[in-house]
Amino acid sequence: MIPTFDDWVRIGLAAAVAFIVAYVTTPPVKRFAEHVGAIDVPKDGRRVHDHPIPRMGGLAIFMGFVLSVLLFVNMSMPVLGLLLGAVIIAVLGAVDDIVSLKPLVKLAGQILAAVVAIRCGLVFDTISNPNLFSQTTFIQVGWLSVPLTLLWIVGCTNAVNLIDGLDGLAVGVSAISSLTMLVVSLYVADPLVSILLAALVGACLGFMPFNLNPAQIFMGDVGSQTLGFILSGVSIMGLFKFHAIITFIVPVLALAVPLTDTTFAFVRRIAHGQSPFHADRGHLHHRLLAAGMSQKQAVAVIYGVSALFGLLAVLLTGDGPHIRVICLVLALAVSFTVWLFVFRHNPKLHVPRPVEDEEAEQLAREREAAEAGAREKNRE
Numbered sequence: 001m002i003p004t005f006d007d008w009v010r011i012g013l014a015a016a017v018a019f020i021v022a023y024v025t026t027p028p029v030k031r032f033a034e035h036v037g038a039i040d041v042p043k044d045g046r047r048v049h050d051h052p053i054p055r056m057g058g059l060a061i062f063m064g065f066v067l068s069v070l071l072f073v074n075m076s077m078p079v080l081g082l083l084l085g086a087v088i089i090a091v092l093g094a095v096d097d098i099v100s101l102k103p104l105v106k107l108a109g110q111i112l113a114a115v116v117a118i119r120c121g122l123v124f125d126t127i128s129n130p131n132l133f134s135q136t137t138f139i140q141v142g143w144l145s146v147p148l149t150l151l152w153i154v155g156c157t158n159a160v161n162l163i164d165g166l167d168g169l170a171v172g173v174s175a176i177s178s179l180t181m182l183v184v185s186l187y188v189a190d191p192l193v194s195i196l197l198a199a200l201v202g203a204c205l206g207f208m209p210f211n212l213n214p215a216q217i218f219m220g221d222v223g224s225q226t227l228g229f230i231l232s233g234v235s236i237m238g239l240f241k242f243h244a245i246i247t248f249i250v251p252v253l254a255l256a257v258p259l260t261d262t263t264f265a266f267v268r269r270i271a272h273g274q275s276p277f278h279a280d281r282g283h284l285h286h287r288l289l290a291a292g293m294s295q296k297q298a299v300a301v302i303y304g305v306s307a308l309f310g311l312l313a314v315l316l317t318g319d320g321p322h323i324r325v326i327c328l329v330l331a332l333a334v335s336f337t338v339w340l341f342v343f344r345h346n347p348k349l350h351v352p353r354p355v356e357d358e359e360a361e362q363l364a365r366e367r368e369a370a371e372a373g374a375r376e377k378n379r380e
Helices: 005-036 058-072 077-099 103-119 142-162 169-187 191-211 220-237 249-254 256-271 284-290 295-315 321-345 355-379
Strands: 126-128 138-140
Touching: 005 058, 005 191, 058 077, 058 191, 058 220, 077 103, 077 191, 077 220, 103 142, 103 220, 142 169, 142 220, 142 256, 169 191, 169 220, 169 249, 169 256, 169 295, 191 220, 220 249, 249 256, 249 295, 256 284, 256 295, 284 295
Parallel strands: none
Antiparallel strands: 126 138
């Protein structure tokens, strides 16, 4: 079914309303964050900013997206599940931005949101056959549908959260991923998913002017976790349902950068005997900075890689196994090149430095400075 003129109007209006709401509400959200003490203080070596900056800006993205969906999307159980789960994630993220919740508490909240969405029918039961030359285009996953859906939602939620380390990085990558899936949804003619993704793109773009370097406000966990949750949910609602294309690989490519970075982070931390949720300085953006890039350059590189993966995801919707093989080879080549460059130019970052050591050194420096000031005062 080709999108009708009315569909195009709703898609455009959804993006415009989400953009305007996010743009207009970001300044008051910034004042609210300052009032409640949701401030990101650079207290360890992982952070690249040098002065306190309000966070919780993701509330503006959330409000823009939700209002646009309520105005332009016909409500159904999967859409309701997406919104209810997003509310849970947003509340959890807002609290975390203020009081810093423990990782296990955040994980429990993410699982709860995923379960709510699954109970409302937001679940996939098939995936594309990874054998591109097989006559079987998709595989039924049976009883694994619920655990795989849960894993996908929680994984994407954390993936976007973990790349939120530079000004404009997470919101820009999310916008590129949303735009990629929007193009694919238009190709397969799914107006519902197209409107949802258009609203998400608009909300991200409305917040970006305040978050680009030098950032006036950070999106915080309320933004990064909510974006990851919505992206994962919409991909299930739309792209996983179409068996004529490589439905599993398309959203994976669209979210390739955050998913790859998260996978490497978890493997790296577990290999060094740390909790997978243990913060470190081994993320892709940290490595690009260590290679001598500025914040803007590192963000531009990651934007470029995300856009390239997005283009490959769009090309995968075409017919013919040869195009698909070429796209997958290119995706692997890009991934290998980026990571080879990063590891080759950052040998010291293979073993991440524990955050506790950095905090201890910071406290020691502050203590030494205080003692030096006291000695100087006594001499006077």
